[in-house]
Amino acid sequence: xxxxxxxxKELLQVRDENTLKVSGSQMKELPCIxxxxxxxxxxxxxxxxxxxxxxxxxxxxxxxxxNKVVLPTWCDSHTHIVYAGDRSQEFVDRINGLSYEDIxxxxxxxxxxxxxxQNTTEDDLYNQSIQRVKDVMHLGTGAIEIKSGYxxxxxAELKMLRVIKRIKKDFPVKVKATFLGAHALPLEFKTxxxxxxxxxxxxxxxxxxxxxxxxxxxxxxxxxxFDLNDTAQILExxxxxxxIPKIHVNQFNAFGGVALAVKYGAISVDxxxxxNTEDIKALKDSNTMPVALPSCSYFLxxxxxxxxxxxxxxxxxxxxxxxxxGSTPSGNMNFVVSTACIKMKLTPEEAINAATLNxxxxxxxxxxxxxxxxxxxxNIIITKPISGYNYLPYAFGxxxxxxxxxxxxxx
Ligand SMILES: N=CN[C@@H](CCC(=O)O)C(=O)O
Ligand SMILES: [Zn+2]
Numbered sequence: 001x002x003x004x005x006x007x008x009k010e011l012l013q014v015r016d017e018n019t020l021k022v023s024g025s026q027m028k029e030l031p032c033i034x035x036x037x038x039x040x041x042x043x044x045x046x047x048x049x050x051x052x053x054x055x056x057x058x059x060x061x062x063x064x065x066x067n068k069v070v071l072p073t074w075c076d077s078h079t080h081i082v083y084a085g086d087r088s089q090e091f092v093d094r095i096n097g098l099s100y101e102d103i104x105x106x107x108x109x110x111x112x113x114x115x116x117x118q119n120t121t122e123d124d125l126y127n128q129s130i131q132r133v134k135d136v137m138h139l140g141t142g143a144i145e146i147k148s149g150y151x152x153x154x155x156a157e158l159k160m161l162r163v164i165k166r167i168k169k170d171f172p173v174k175v176k177a178t179f180l181g182a183h184a185l186p187l188e189f190k191t192x193x194x195x196x197x198x199x200x201x202x203x204x205x206x207x208x209x210x211x212x213x214x215x216x217x218x219x220x221x222x223x224x225x226f227d228l229n230d231t232a233q234i235l236e237x238x239x240x241x242x243x244i245p246k247i248h249v250n251q252f253n254a255f256g257g258v259a260l261a262v263k264y265g266a267i268s269v270d271x272x273x274x275x276n277t278e279d280i281k282a283l284k285d286s287n288t289m290p291v292a293l294p295s296c297s298y299f300l301x302x303x304x305x306x307x308x309x310x311x312x313x314x315x316x317x318x319x320x321x322x323x324x325x326g327s328t329p330s331g332n333m334n335f336v337v338s339t340a341c342i343k344m345k346l347t348p349e350e351a352i353n354a355a356t357l358n359x360x361x362x363x364x365x366x367x368x369x370x371x372x373x374x375x376x377x378x379n380i381i382i383t384k385p386i387s388g389y390n391y392l393p394y395a396f397g398x399x400x401x402x403x404x405x406x407x408x409x410x411x
Contacts, residue, residue: 001060001408002039002040002041002058002059002060003039003040003060003062003063003378003405003410004054004058004059004061004062005039005062005063005070006051006054006062006063007035007037007051007066008033008035008036008068008069008070009034009035009065009066009069010032010036010388010389011032011033011036011038011048011071011372012031012032012069012070012352013031013032013072013352013353013356013357013370013371014031014373015031015371015372015373016373017373019357020357020361020366021316021357021361021366022316022353022357022358023311023315023316024311024312024313024314024316027311027316027317027350027353027354028349029349030352030353032389033048033050035050035051035052036048036049036050036051036070037049037050037051039057039059040378041408043407043409044375045372045373045374045375045378046374046375047374048374063382066385067385067386068382068383068384068385068402069382069386069388069392070380070381070382070383071352071356071380071381071383072370072371072376072380072381073141073143073379073380073381073404073405073406074140074141074142074334074355074359074381075141075142075144075318075357075360075362075363076136076141076143076144076145076323076333077145077268077270077291077320077362077363078145078147078268078270078291078320078321078322079144079145079146079147079320079321079324079331080146080147080149080150080322080324081132081133081144081323081324081331082129082146082148082150082160082163082164083128083150084113084116084117084119084124084125084128084150085113085120085128086325087109087112087325090108090109090326094300100300100327101224107187109184109326110150110220110326111152111184111186111187113325113326114151114153114156114184114186117151118152118155118156122159125159126163126166129163129167130171132323133167136173136321136323136331136332136333137171137172137404138401138404138411139331139333139399140333140334140401140404141173141331141333142174142369142377142380142406143173143174143360143365143369143370144174144176145175145178145216145246145363146167146175146176146177147178147179148180148181148183148214149180149181149182149183149218149220150325151181152181152183152184152186153186154204157179157181157204157208158204158208158211161208161213161214164177165177165211172407172411173406174368174369174377174379174407176364176365177213177214178214178215179204179205179213179214179216179217179218179243180218180220180248181200181204182197182218182219182225182226182230182234183218183219183225184220184225197230197233197234201233201237205237205238205241205243208241208243215243215244215364216244216245216246217235217237217238217243217244218246218247219231219234219235219247220247220248221257221261222248222249223255228256228260231247231260232260232264235260235261235266236264244265244266244267244364245265245266245267246266246267246270247261247266247268247269247270248270250269250271250273250274250279251273251296252274252302254274254275254278256278257269258278258279258283259279259282261288262283265288267288267289267364268290268291268362269283269288269291270293270320270322271291271293271296271305271322272290272291272292272306273296273302273303273304273305275305275306275309275310280313280315283310284313284315289317289318289358290305290310290315290317291318291319291362292317292318292340292354293319293321293322293336294339294343294344295322295332296322296328297343298339298343299327299328304344307340307344307345307346307354308344308345311350316358318354318355318358318359318361319337319355320333320355320362321333321336334392334401335396335397336355337351337355337392338351338392338394338396338397340354340355340393342393342396348389348393348394351393352392356370357370377407377408379405379406381401382404383400384401384402
């Protein structure tokens with residue numbers, strides 16, 4: 001099956017196969033062909049170029065993209081999209097004056113979601129989660145990382161990871177799975193943190209590895225959750241099973257977690273709302289992608305990750321949603337891109353690079369996803385008629401997407 005998209009006003013993020021991420025001033029460039037065509041064969045991008053050269057190309061299906069912008073689908077490298085129920089009551093509690101920390105301290109927050117998930121069957125959890133997956137696919141997400149971490153018992157963590165595996169099998173969206181057993185301390189281990197870490201290391205990890213349920217290992221490295229010593233234990237244990245670190249760090253406090261993650265070869269460090277010069281130093285000359293989650297900052301009214309500072313220091317940056325029931329009940333990458341421009345002062349070029357190619361890098365998939373490149377997967381957003389790509393982050397809150405193609409299929 002071949003699909004020809006023709007008369008494209010702007011074809012964005014056109015790259016050769018050797019560019020796997022962009023850093024610093026490279027992020028200001030968004031290579032683009034105007035008046036372009038794009039040819040897809042089955043699940044692969046096979047050709048693209050200027051309309052001047054299109055006359056000899058025949059295809060099974062032709063899409064006219066006059067006045068429309070075409071770009072790779074979003075690569076959302078940080079989500080908790082598999083969860084049960086919601087926490088809308090805590091949202092109201094925060095409006096009425098409680099902080100995120102107050103809510104966690106009185107037994108709400110992550111352990112509240114864990115309690116709900118433990119009492120939800122695997123099929124029910126799957127059905128709740130796939131509704132969100134379908135929604136984000138229509139919002140242009142073609143690759144997604146999904147974490148466990150709302151189970152907090154061996155059974156419930158495995159239940160989450162098995163649901164992620166089913167999503168991977170049942171949907172065209174590319175899925176990467178991350179084991180986040182160390183997301184919070186379950187109530188039954190309140191006075192025995194090491195006991196829970198031992199359970200993760202000795203009970204959960206071997207089973208996860210046996211069933212091949214995760215590619216990455218995560219921990220919430222934060223005051224009141226897990227410290228540097230805990231983080232080192234978990235990352236080391238994960239590496240024994242070939243799970244690459246990809247961690248939550250510096251959301252509320254900066255105390256050396258970034259350097260530690262870099263030391264263990266983390267593919268990404270995520271959140272970074274609090275950042276100091278030591279953190280930036282650690283990231284320089286590393287292969288670790290910093291990931292900002294602006295929807296989380298928006299929802300919790302906490303500082304935005306200083307993305308401008310990271311890019312100006314020559315570093316790369318990825319953008320992701322953090323879709324979860326507590327701090328970010330939204331999986332809309334279009335809002336993330338707008339908010340990064342509006343609040344973090346990224347240019348549209350930087351934000352689109354951060355949400356496509358660098359997002360793919362943060363999931364270890366930028367050889368196949370994140371740009372318009374011959375041989376990469378045919379994951380494509382076709383916008384409605386718009387004035388140009390600046391309009392995408394500028395006109396925030398509206399849906400500018402007309403069609404989404406994932407793995408060569410129009411969804
Ligand atoms: N910060 C840790 N984990 C999630 C939120 C967890 C929750 O509140 O349910 C996050 O990335 O924001
Ligand atoms: Zn998160």
